Amino acid sequence: MRIARIAGLVVTSLLIVSPAAASPASDDGPAVIAHRGSSGIAPENTTAAVRAAVRQRADVVEIDVQRTSDGRLVNFHDCTLERTTDVEERFPGRASYRVSDFTWAELRTLDAGSWFDERFAGEPIITLRDVIRQLGRTTGLLAEISPCGHYAGTGLPEQLAAELRSIPGDVDDALEDGRLGVQSFVVADAQAFQAAMPDVPIGLLDAERPTEAELLELSTWADQVNPQFTVTDQALVDRVHELGMEINVWTVDEPGAMRRMRDLGVDGIITDFPQSLTLRG
Template structure:
């Protein structure tokens, strides 16, 4: 388990100040409380309550919080002028009326886009005329609105496209006291991204995302970035290599409707002191199955459904 950053501890020793001690103790307590809470089941609102409203908009985030989600999940890219923007895709076409890559547009250009009308067309059963006014949000926007009252589950997207992403993200989280207040988890498919964040601030809980799908033979499962071998061949050493920098793993449960992990995978991860947060589960029967297997959290587009399943289990 991570401890307070050495630099902070050294600063206290050098200053010999008693006035800072209560504040530092409170921060340590908050970090410890977050880690204790992570040992319990977590409802992770995938891009907000994105089953009901346009993903990564106020509508989706506010709905998720109203439904009692433990974490708001945010995907982070960078604009051409270096701003951290909440959007999943590297390109704009799917969720806005824009075109091209996120990184090719300034923040002003991104803010001018309609980020909600697509949802009304794709999901008429949940359509709302107000969604047509939805705008893309920066990480600054989200933190300014919710502050330390909300916990954030942030993914570094396409970090190879943004070499400065990790430093910019950690600097922002530290400046807003979100690390010290136990309000953030960072996830990524990129092992290098997580390792860099761990080096920048070892107090941040990290989740190594995993994507299992068939390889060239169409049968043997492979992990997308090569972080682990197939679930059938994964060893304690593979999990321990992840535990050197991360607090847990975030695997997919299904590939084209078929399970790629099982209860043994979860048990083995737990045996190596890793949390297991599975994505993205919207079906109640699958939620129940994974709860029975002992997962520590689920990503879902429908936080209310998961809350209902949890209430049934009490």
């Protein structure tokens, strides 16, 4: 599968290895990419969701990278904390509830699980390194640079590159084999990460169908075009491949849509329910 070259970061004692080599899902269809972990059955971007995705044999776990006020890289999607944590109860009256306005010590006190189900009460926010430690030998990591506007120009892509470089283990071999995947909605952030870590394949997310001019421009520097599945058809998949790029579609949760995307020949399917693909048959 072509997806193997972008599949992500997999860790045993923080040693990076290829996820596609061990996962049966990659042998007979697109790579199965767990959206914020197995977020259909567990609170997104938590240990519970990551571990569920690993149990369900997802090829890759997709996460969202943000930064705390004291510089820690954490796994959290929304720009603010209200939807998926008890931040307003724990820190009433704060002027801002952006992730970037809280220290890591403060974020660690939040309950990021009860909003989903009381069974997950007390699930904490976790760091990028926490995710990496939980993935084991067979699951990759696709890291999305947060598109929240307040990070613009603050060096988040460069910090992500520095963090990945700092992981002990056989990083040089992993880079040579192309085992890391990073994506962004923001062209400037994708290009900044590429400049900081040019050997790592980079993908551009898009909610709209890219034009021919955009595809031609992307083909000069990007490795992946990752559109919303609703704008994806055979012509787009074929054109992306003709231009030497890969295509991962998001967020595909209905079985019929999964089958359609598989039949189009996409390289990866980003889904809240990875078990729908990995546990088939």
